[in-house]
Amino acid sequence: MKFRDLYQEAIIGLTANKMRSILTMLGIIIGIGSVITMISVGNGAKDQITSSIESIGSNLIAVSPGFQRNTSPVSSGRGGAQTLTTKDAEAIAAEVSHIDAVAPTVSKRYQVIYKSQNTNTQVIGTTDAYAMVRNMEMESGSFITNQTVGSSARVAVIGPTTRDDLFGEGGSAIGQTIKINKIGFKVIGVTASKGGSGFMNQDDMIYIPLSTMQQVLSGDSYVSNISVKADEEKNMAQAQSEITALLLSRHNISDVASADFSVANQSDIVAAASAVTNTFTMLLASIASISLLVGGIGIMNMMLTTVSERTREIGLRKSVGAKPRDISLQFLSESIILTFLGGILGVIFGIILAFIISNFAGIATKITLSSILLAFSVSALIGTIFGYYPSKRAAKLNPIEALRYQ
Amino acid sequence: MIEVKNLFKKYGDGSAEAAVLKNISFKINKGEFVSVVGPSGSGKSTLMNILGALDAPSGGQYFLDNQDISQLPEEDLAEIRKHKIGFVFQSFNLLPRTTVFRNVMLPLIYSDARVEERDEKTKQALAAVGLEEDRWFHLSNELSGGQMQRVAIARALVNNPAIILADEPTGNLDTKTGELAIGTLQKLHKQGHTIVLITHDLGIASRAERIISIKDGEIESDRKKSV
Numbered sequence: 001m002k003f004r005d006l007y008q009e010a011i012i013g014l015t016a017n018k019m020r021s022i023l024t025m026l027g028i029i030i031g032i033g034s035v036i037t038m039i040s041v042g043n044g045a046k047d048q049i050t051s052s053i054e055s056i057g058s059n060l061i062a063v064s065p066g067f068q069r070n071t072s073p074v075s076s077g078r079g080g081a082q083t084l085t086t087k088d089a090e091a092i093a094a095e096v097s098h099i100d101a102v103a104p105t106v107s108k109r110y111q112v113i114y115k116s117q118n119t120n121t122q123v124i125g126t127t128d129a130y131a132m133v134r135n136m137e138m139e140s141g142s143f144i145t146n147q148t149v150g151s152s153a154r155v156a157v158i159g160p161t162t163r164d165d166l167f168g169e170g171g172s173a174i175g176q177t178i179k180i181n182k183i184g185f186k187v188i189g190v191t192a193s194k195g196g197s198g199f200m201n202q203d204d205m206i207y208i209p210l211s212t213m214q215q216v217l218s219g220d221s222y223v224s225n226i227s228v229k230a231d232e233e234k235n236m237a238q239a240q241s242e243i244t245a246l247l248l249s250r251h252n253i254s255d256v257a258s259a260d261f262s263v264a265n266q267s268d269i270v271a272a273a274s275a276v277t278n279t280f281t282m283l284l285a286s287i288a289s290i291s292l293l294v295g296g297i298g299i300m301n302m303m304l305t306t307v308s309e310r311t312r313e314i315g316l317r318k319s320v321g322a323k324p325r326d327i328s329l330q331f332l333s334e335s336i337i338l339t340f341l342g343g344i345l346g347v348i349f350g351i352i353l354a355f356i357i358s359n360f361a362g363i364a365t366k367i368t369l370s371s372i373l374l375a376f377s378v379s380a381l382i383g384t385i386f387g388y389y390p391s392k393r394a395a396k397l398n399p400i401e402a403l404r405y406q
Numbered sequence: 407m408i409e410v411k412n413l414f415k416k417y418g419d420g421s422a423e424a425a426v427l428k429n430i431s432f433k434i435n436k437g438e439f440v441s442v443v444g445p446s447g448s449g450k451s452t453l454m455n456i457l458g459a460l461d462a463p464s465g466g467q468y469f470l471d472n473q474d475i476s477q478l479p480e481e482d483l484a485e486i487r488k489h490k491i492g493f494v495f496q497s498f499n500l501l502p503r504t505t506v507f508r509n510v511m512l513p514l515i516y517s518d519a520r521v522e523e524r525d526e527k528t529k530q531a532l533a534a535v536g537l538e539e540d541r542w543f544h545l546s547n548e549l550s551g552g553q554m555q556r557v558a559i560a561r562a563l564v565n566n567p568a569i570i571l572a573d574e575p576t577g578n579l580d581t582k583t584g585e586l587a588i589g590t591l592q593k594l595h596k597q598g599h600t601i602v603l604i605t606h607d608l609g610i611a612s613r614a615e616r617i618i619s620i621k622d623g624e625i626e627s628d629r630k631k632s633v
Contacts, residue, residue, distance in 0.1 A: 005515040016503045316499040319460060320513035320561070321488025323481060399460050403495070 001326050010333040013306070021338060024302040028342030028382065029349055031292030032375045036350025038288040039371040041357065042281025044364035049273045053266065055194050055202065057134040059100075059233055060266040061240050063092070063226040063247070066259055082222035083251065083260040086210065089226045091250060096228075096242045098235035103130035104223040106213045112206060113179040114166040121162050123180055123206045125213020133229040134202075141174045141189030144209050148188075152211040156185035160193045161204040180206065181217055233267065240265050289378075295342070296382040303335050303390035314394050315402025328395035335387025336380060343379030347372050407471065407600060408434040408457070408569060414465035415452055415623075426452045427463070428623045434569075434602065439595040441603040443611035444620035451573070453620065454604045458493060458571050459486040471568055488516055492562030494572035494591075498554045500546040500561075507532070507542045510560045517565065531560040534597070535590050552583030559590055563599070570594070572603045576610055588613050 014021045065083040089104035106125040111118060130136065131143040139160060148155050158166070158173060167173045173187045185208060194202045214221055230239045244256065244263050253259055307314070314327055354365040415427040426449045434440050444450045455461035456468060459475060462483070468476040475486055492513075500509050510531055514524040532542055535556040541549065546557060555575060562570050572591060576584030588610060595601050595615075605611050612631075619626040 001516055009515070012501075012504055012508075312499060313501060316495075316501075317512070317516075318484065319458070319487060319493050321484050321516045321565075323484045323516075326516055400455050403499070 001322075001329065006329060006333050007337075009330050010337050013310075013330070013334050014338060017306075020302060020305075024298050025338050025342040025345070027295030027298035028292070028339050028379055029295075029346040031289070031295035032343050032346025032379055033349035033353060034288035034291050035285055035378070036347055036367065036371055036375055037353040037357065037365070038284035039281055039374075040350070040354040040365040040367045041363060042277060042284050043366040043368055043371070044358065045280060046274060046277035047366050048364045049277055050270055053270050053273060055135075057227070057229060057266070059230040059236055060133065061228040061230060061236060061243065062264045062266070063088075063228065063243060064262050064264070065222075065224065066261045082220070084223050084226055084247075085221050086214070086223055087221075088247060088250060089223060091246060092226065092228060092243055095246055096239055098231050098239045098242075100229045100231050101129040101132040102229075103127055103133040103227045104210060105130065105225045105227065106210065106218055106223050107225065108218065110181045110217070112162070112166065113182075114176065117166045119162065119165040121165075121204050121206055123208060123213070123217070125208050125210040125217070127210050130207065130227070133227045137192040139190045139192040141187070143189055143191075144207055149209040149211050152215055153209060154183065154185045154212055154216070155188045155208065156180065157189040157191060157207040158187055159191050159201075159203040159205040161201060162206055163190050165204075178206075180208070183216055236265055236267060292378065292382065296339075296386045299335050299339060299383065300386040300390060302338075303331060303387055304393070306334070307331060307390050307394040310394075311397060311402045311405040314397050315399050315405065318397070318399035319403060324395035327397075328391040331391035331394050332384065332387045335391070336383035339379045339383030339387075340376075343376050346379065347375055350375070407436040407438075409469040410457075410466065411469075412466040413453075413456065413463050413468065413476075415449075415456065415461075416464045426623050427456075430466070430620075430623075430625060432618060432625065432628060434600065436568075436600055437595075437598050438616060439592070439601045439603070439614045440616045440618060441605060441611035441614035442618045442620060443605055443608060444626075445606055448620045449623040450604050450606075450620050454571055454573055454602075457569070457602060458491050459483045488513065489565060490568040492565065492567040492570040494555070494558050494562045494570065494575045496574040496577035498551075498558045498578070500554055500557055502547045503545055505543050506537070506546055506549070506557050509546050509557055510564055512561060513565045527564055527566070528560075531564040532557075534563060534594065535560040536593075550583070551579050552586050555579060555583070555587045556590055559587070559594070563594065568600060570599055570601045572601065574605050574607075575603070576605070576607070584610075 063084065086104055089102050093099070093102040103126050107122055109120055110123045111120050126144065127149050128143065128145050136143060141157070143157055144155070156178060163171065163173045166178060167176070173190055176187050177184045178187060179185070228239065228243065230236045240263050244259070247261055248254070248256065248259060251260055317327060351367055354367055357363050358365040411431050413427055413430040414425070416423055416425045418424055430453065442450050442453060452461070456463050460483070462478070463476050466476065467474050470486065470490060475483065478486070501512070507528060511524055511528045514527060519527070537553065537556050537560065541553060546554065549557065575587050575591070579587060591601055591603065592613065603611065603614055611617050616628070616630045618628045
């Protein structure tokens with residue numbers, strides 16, 4: 001039997017009962033469409049999380065204070081302790097190899113006032129190295145410099161969101177004086193928007209010189225975080241272990257387990273976040289594939305009905321010389337065409353749905369070629385699996401009985 | 407051309423065994439128009455199934471074109487049906503929602519014939535049964551009963567079979583259209599086709615030039631009409 005005949009016979013068979021074919025195909029369309037959409041939501045989330053982690057900076061190692069020990073029976077919690085100082089940061093910059101920049105930071109939330117506007121935001125005291133470590137870019141003005149740190153100048157660099165809150169959308173802020181915790185600071189720059197919020201909004205921040213922060217606002221020499229930028233990704237692990245060793249010796253701690261600080265590597269965070277979003281994607285896809293399975297059962301149901309309805313036709317085909325193989329191929333190709341067509345429409349449906357979700361619900365989605373290919377092969381596979389049994393049943397019919405069937 | 411020797415067919419086993427055909431022997435030459443007549447239950451349908459290579463006999467031999475096909479497996483029987491046998495059924499058995507042309511062509515799509523050759527043979531078969539050309543691309547379910555049966559005859563003819571088996575071809579037709587169908591078969595006979603007509607109706611059977619009468623699985627009489 002020629003391929004063209006097989007195709008034509010299958011199309012005639014499918015169009016003989018259009019409504020039933022369309023409804024059955026709808027099951028596959030919805031199944032494939034939801035798998036595509038769900039994978040796109042998962043991939044979108046993964047992309048968003050990864051890019052928001054990477055927007056913090058690249059090759060980043062973060063040193064945070066650990067538990068404060070031996071002072072009180074009550075733990076203040078990881079990160080809340082005051083164990084890191086400016087001197088630790090200076091030692092890291094001087095002694096650890098493979099690093100580009102070290103930026104100690106002190107951060108705390110304060111009420112910030114400009115004229116009648118006020119907001120509560122994160123104020124970060126840091127050095128000029130911060131711009132390099134965090135890949136900061138300026139929208140206007142300049143970042144904190146060595147001189148402003150040296151002179152403990154009362155200057156501030158603000159994020160675009162903070163600028164919008166205090167000065168109105170796109171308002172001019174440079175040269176104005178804002179009050180942080182009732183102390184006046186002159187705005188010298190506005191950072192460029194980084195977008196990609198995620199864990200914290202990097203656009204809603206105020207940066208001031210570290211020395212000013214410590215002298216005027218926090219009143220001590222502790223830092224809440226030391227951000228280190230390694231020169232290359234492959235050197236991150238080494239830099240990380242050198243930092244750990246250095247800080248252990250500076251803090252007179254012999255055992256790593258009782259360290260009063262923690263050193264986190266950015267790629268570890270990305271890997272952990274990716275693992276979470278991959279699981280999330282798998283979960284979404286497996287829920288969606290249940291509907292695909294139901295669609296496949298719909299195909300089988302329809303094919304069984306078709307075979308019993310067309311028993312006489314099968315008898316006739318056998319009487320004119322069709323072999324069992326010809327009969328099974330015909331019914332198998334009907335179910336494969338149905339699922340393949342359903343697969344194509346399902347992919348289109350899924351892409352449209354993903355588009356609607358990202359545009360109207362604001363959830364990031366990302367359609368990948370691999371998910372489309374997966375959907376196609378799954379739908380063809382479903383056509384084969386669920387069409388196989390009915391087509392075998394058709395092929396096995398006895399021609400004499402089939403011709404007599406009413 | 408066709409020869410059956412001591413054909414025997416039984417259904418069931420042991421005590422439930424029922425012999426439907428007993429010791430049937432006859433010979434049909436090329437170009438003959440034979441009718442097999444008998445009341446229902448006489449075994450004529452079983453005989454037709456065997457002659458049509460749809461069923462295998464329990465015993466005896468069946469020579470079609472000098473080849474004994476009585477013991478062939480299912481696959482080979484399909485091959486025999488494809489090339490040597492054309493069926494005309496009482497209820498036409500046309501594919502609905504399919505054009506007349508494609509219905510007639512159906513046996514050829516299971517063969518290796520080239521597309522142009524198929525089209526040519528289909529046209530010839532349709533012309534041979536005298537179906538008006540403007541009907542060829544109508545859907546089969548838009549035709550009248552008489553037209554449907556002529557389409558079915560064309561389909562039986564299309565692979566140029568050694569034998570055309572017509573099973574009660576007039577059973578679903580009124581007298582007038584039934585006459586048309588028989589007339590078509592007679593015309594094909596005159597063109598040299600071998601036709602076996604199976605019926606319970608003696609009036610219809612007498613239109614053939616030879617009548618084999620069957621009763622209780624045995625040949626009651628086999629007589630030729632003097633032409």
